[in-house]
Amino acid sequence: MMATMSLSDVTAAASAFLFQEAKLLDDARIRDWHALYTDDCHYWVPIDETRPATECAAIINDNALALEERIYHLLETTFAAQTPKSRTLHFITNVFIDPASGDGATVVHSNQLIFELRTGDYRQVGLGELRPIPTSMTHELVRAGDSFKIRSKTIRIIDRDMPQSNLTFLL
Template structure:
């Protein structure tokens, strides 16, 4: 089963790299969460977070990335996800999976646009809660624990 889970997570990474956000939305359960907590906020709960998206917020995020002139994403980010150290354990029908990920991000531009044209690396432990459904695996929760969450973050407008 862990091989299937690894393939699911690799596919999610490719969907994000390809900016196939509609397909990415379909990976979540309707009540699923996408969370990027502040440093030291591992449980997420009701504490402040950089991102805490339920289904409506995920759909709105995707809508803005695809349909609006979004200054933080003009030009849009190009990303490449590297996923490793996929470890998982099942309990009560939920697979709790931990991964190490390095995400490279760049936005094309020239010297007149600060930060554009630079290659940036984001390192995170990304934890998933996955459920097996009749339609396959679905994300109950995706929690992105940025290695440098306590540091200044340049542009967080793309999806990790």
């Protein structure tokens, strides 16, 4: 945890950081969003978060290079699952700093409701349907100047063990 700040100050700073991250995603500023991550980041959407990421299947299990490749595909290639591109709105609540944060990191838990929409019509399944995606998230943040960088992000979709539709956009 940031040694010179009180818990309430760290919570406020971490909340502001999460709001900034969500705004970048909602504004489709993907390169700016990616700049929030460390060079050794982990971006994980587990099916079973009780098992280590290296021992089980996941919806997404990206290290820094895989995340960079995912972003490249979203921004630079024709990607059928993102034509048209998703629009999102993130709602963040219940921000909680783990008091056991250590290793120079601040562990932040939050609940996020993500609404996703891909415009279009009946010719592609799911187009034109507003989809709510309730999640609980854990960010492991490390200090970067006056702000943070994301060392790891774990996104637990509430219905993660059920069939999922298109999740090719960034959560």
